[in-house]
Structure formats: C-alpha cells, structure tokens
Amino acid sequence: MAHDVIGVVDFGGQYAHLIATKVRRLHVLAEILQPEAPLEKFAACKGIILSGSPALSANDEDSLYDKRLYELPVPILGFCFGHQEIAKYYGGKVEHTQREYGPAALHVRGSSPIFKGLQEVETVWMSHGDTVTVLPAGFEEVGVSLAPGGEPHPNAAIANDASKRYGLQFHPEVDDTVHGEEMLRNFVLDICRCRADWTMDRFLEEESQRLKERTGRRGVFLLASGGVDSTVCAVLLGKALGPERVHLLHIDNGLMRKGESRKVLAEFEKRGLARNLHFVDASESFLAALAGVVDPEAKRRIIGETFIGVFENEAARLDLSDSLLAQGTIYPDTIETGGTKRADVIKTHHNRVPLLQTMIEEGRVVEPLAELYKVEVRELGGALGLPEELVWRHPFPGPGLGIRLLCSDGSDPAPGKLARGNRVLASLLAGGPFRGAVLPVQSVGVKADLRSYEHPVLLWGEGTCEEAAEVAPRLYQKVPEVNRCLIDLTGLGFSEARSVAATVTKERLSLLREADAFVMDGLRRHGLYRTVWQCPTVFVPLELDGRGRDFVVIRPVLSERAMTARPAILPRALLAELCEVLLSLPGVSGVALDVTTKPPGTIEWE
C-alpha cells in the first residue's frame, strides 16, 4: 500500500532525524532527503520540512541546493536554518545578531493554521545564532519569542497561509517545545492533508524481514552491556532469527558501575537469554589502553576500539568469526558522531569509532535499532514483553565511567579567555544573589548544531538551584566561552581554582564508582529514580584553594530522547545528604549540581 510521504530535508542539524521520527509518531511515513536530491523526489511528497543546520544562513553557507523546490505546489515548513532559508528565498533578510539556547516563550500572533488549538504563549526550544531581521513580502509575523532575561526576538514564526509556506525559528521537533507535536500535527495532517496509516507494528515486521535478509544463514554475535538498548536488541534478534543463531558477549571493561557485570549476567540468566551468553573480564586491557590519555575524543576512540579487539578475539576463540557483529546502537549515537552527511561531530560514541565505521561499510554489522530513539526502544521493549524495571533503567553510555572521569595534563586551558569571561560574568552577576567564576576546565557541549568545548561557570551564594537555572541562559548568551552552569552545593565558593594533572586510574575509577553508587542510591531512596531520566556523576580534576584533586559534579536531567535535556532540580534534603557524603571522600575538593540545559551542554561532560 502506498503511503503519503513527508520529505524531511536534512541540512545536517542535530534534530533532522528526530523530525522524521516525530512525523512517524503521527502515523505518517517520513523520508529523509538530502538537499541535492533530484527535484522529482521533493515533488512526490505531500509536504516538505526543512531541518536546522550547523551552517550559517546569514553567511549563505550550504546554499547550493536546488531552489526550485520552493516553486513546487507542495506545503513547506522550515525550522531554524530551514526557517531562515525560506525567509531569504522570498526576499527577507537573515543576520547574525541574536543568540538563543534553551527555553523561550513564544507569543503567538494572529490565527495561522500552524498554531491551531495552541495557547497565546507557548514554551519553545531554541538553538541558534542567526535571525530573520526582515520579513519577506507576503508573509506575516505569527510569533515573537522571549528568552528568560533576554530581549524580544522578532519573526520567531512566519507564515504565508495562501502559499502554505511556514518558518519557525525554534525546534518544534524536540520534546522541550511543549506543544511541538501539535504544531507538526497541524502541518502534516491539516495543512498537507496526509493520511495517517503508518504504524510501529509495521516497523517491527519490516525490521524482522530486513534482519532475515541481511543475515542469510549466518548467526549474529551481540555486544550486550545489559542496558536497555542491547537487551531489547537481544530479544528482537532472538525473535527474528531464532535464539540458536544469536550469541551474546558481555564485556567487563572496568568502567562499569558498582557490581554491574554480576547483576547483568544474573539478569540475562533470569530472562532466558543465557543460552549462548559469553563473558570476558577485560578491565585490565581497557585500563592499559587508557593509561596517560587525557583528550576526551582519544579516550572515546580507544574505548570503542578496545571493545572491537576483545570482540574479535572472542569471536575467533569461539569459532564465530563468520557471525555478524550486532550492536544496540540507537540514533543519537550516530547523529552526535556526525553520522549524516552534514552533521557536526559532537562526540564519537563508542559504537561509532572509525574501526567500526569500516566494519559497517564492509557489511559486517547489524544494528536493528539504529533508526530509533530511547523512547521508541522502550516502547519496543514493552511490546516485546520486557519488564518495566528493565525497560526504564537509566541509560548508561558504552564508555561508561571512562568519560565521567575527566582527565587533564594540568595546564590552564586558556588563561586569556578565562580572565575575559570572568570580567563579563562579574558584571552580569553584580547586585544578584550569586557570585561566580569561570572554571579552568572544559567540557563538551552543542551550540547551534556545532560541537562546543568550553568552560563551566560555578555559582555560589544566597540563590537557590532554581534561580541558578534561571540565570544560566543569560550567561551563555553574554559569555561565549561558557557552555555549562553549576551551583556550588557547599554555598562557599573559592578564591583560587587550579587544574590538576589526572588520567584514568584504578584508584580514581573506584572512587567515582563509590560516588556514583551514593548518588543512584539517593535517587532511589527519595523515589526519584523514574522521574530523573539520567544522572551522571562526574569527576573534574580541580584543586580549590589548595585542597583536593577532584571536583564532583552531579548532573541529573529530564529528557525523553537525549537530543535535548533540562536539569532536574533535586530536593534540598537529598542535595544536602549527597554533598556531605561526597565531600567526605578522599581527595574531593568540592561538590556542585549541574543545572545546564542541552543545548548548550550535552548530558555527559565528555
């Protein structure tokens, strides 16, 4: 049966694929199209959505696609870069003026069908540096946005209802745009009049068929960490191919949580997945490979490649070299590793290191969940009969504690930048409830679809965590060398912070493992495990006022798909407990809560 199709033009934004997923949730088929696809492809669509991009529309970057697509009699909707491209094509102007990251209030104007059924003020999610400064002829301004503490932002939503052209500066596809799904529904079902006949059962059916065709008579050998993705993947493979053709390999990389491998093996046993289950304790090999390495991307590459080395040894030892490698890779792993033609590399996920990319190109890897997000994997897990407590486990990254143990050669990253940042920060905080400082360490973030590797600000004083989260967006706007905001849980601050030389060692790992266990236990005791989506505990090699060598950061977030995230503000009683116990660990110089949204920070620090 032929389905109506929405074409999603992928300009390389972090959320292009998410747009397609959100359209599929409306039971309408969405196809990702490259901007240079032949015009007939666009003409065959019932509607076209233009994604965001790491490129700058104001500078005419990435503008060499076929503009005749705008002349097609097909409704077009653009987000962020796509919005700016629409404005430019029809004679408007785009300039590099205002930056906005994270939440903003959209004040809806008029009664455009794109906002049918919505409130006068909507919470939307921003990540951009360019703005439509002149409205194109024939278009109406149907929304103005206001970020917390920021100036009004004109033309945040523009529409030409007669020609069915719509541009939104924000991202309706991310979960944090509260009624983004309604906006997409208005476009896909009402404006484009698509039939809603595409379902998840259909995905399962087609994926099982694809797996049978891909594997032929061969078996699969799955790297099974015991997390949600690899466990759902194990069950799916077993159902599609028969359990006898599926071997599982659990590797203890020495970077797992406290007691994790033991629990994972017991869990597989309990779920009847132990028939072809193999286990290797490779912690010494991982530690040796990481010795002396400080660069976060180098650490990620080493961890990913060590996984493959261990896998290949085991495959040879068990005479399974003919099997295909199976992985529970999900979509954010691919997109953040720059996995589409234009997307920027935010961080290299362990299942996307170059060695694996080569194996993928050689057709030696199957990844049945590669198109899905966490929330869909959980839905699939439920449909496959997995229990709630497994499906709702917190995500844990493949490189594990290895990327939560920041490393340093001890040099100050950029003294000039820090001094400038601190001057601007002091003027921004003057008269408010906080004092603050830019810390001499860096962490990974994502700003306007590009990787950022910048500094956190630490705030302390009278203000609350909620107030810290409120002032944070203004700090990102005004201090460009900052991509994260922390609040000091001791409330005391410091006079001098110094970066300390540190690498991944057994001692630091075991201390982080203890700290992580305290934090996870605290969330469970306070009944917050399910509300909080994920809560990394991070060690940052910093000495404060001559004390300690690791600064501990607690990073609780609310999310659904990990492409965006909001900070979860934990209750004061829990924060006080955690602060006390973490400060008592040897070598700990301080404890802070990370209140950064994604963007501009990522969930993990590396």
Ligand code: XMP
């Ligand atoms: P970030 O830090 O980019 O992470 O906001 C998004 C989600 O992905 C997890 N993550 C990983 N998962 N391999 C994985 O399987 C990796 O290399 C990896 N890096 C990050 C992270 O924990 C969060 O849930």
